[in-house]
Amino acid sequence: MQVVAFIGLTLDGVMQAPGRPDEDRRGGFGHGGWMAPYADPVQAAGVGRSMAETEGLLLGRRTYEDFFSVWPGRTDGNPFTDVLNRSQKYVASRTLQEPLPWVNSTLLRGEAVETVAELRERPGKNLVILGSGALVRSLMRSNLVDRYVLSIHPLALGTGQRLFEDGGPRLRLELVEATPTTTGVILATYRPAG
Secondary structure (H helix, E strand, O other), X not given: OOEEEEEEXXXXXXXXXXXXXXXXXXXXXXXXXXXXXXXXXXXXXXXXXXXXXXXXXXXEHHHHHHHHHHOOOOOOOOHHHHHHHHOEEEEEOOOOOOOOOOOOEEEOOOXXXXXXXXXXXXXXXXXXXXXXXXXXXXXXXXXXXXXXXXEXXXXXXXXXXXXXXXXXXXXXXXXXXXXXXXXXXXXXXEEEOO
């Protein structure tokens, strides 16, 4: 399996609270929901292609709990509820206990880096990380991210949690594919170079 980080970013690298104004106010962040105005069919198609190649989702505790608070109960006919409910969800957490409340959820035992390294050795499709910044950053330090699919939005927020933090690992990435959307977002797929 490959580990694929599917992350929405601003031009200045912020990944915090893309979905809703109240999604993540840590650090006094007041710009939540910045991604919604940029949605278009090109992005939706990219998400669809990614999910078709997905064996399961890999989520950190915060993202898992946030997704669980929103998606399972939505009945508005959106395509994501059914896909997320059916998907196997692997959850990295030191504080959650089994059984996890969302169907098809498995708590990863031990250290996430070691457990994800073991999952990567299995045959199958991709493990996709959605959001989950702390988890992605820990996996990056151990060279466990095989691909980055970055949805780069044409705005800068000047504040917020970033995917690539100061003091993080040095990464050399190679561009695999880039697709512009109708709203100015660039869907860029990178893999580690070398």
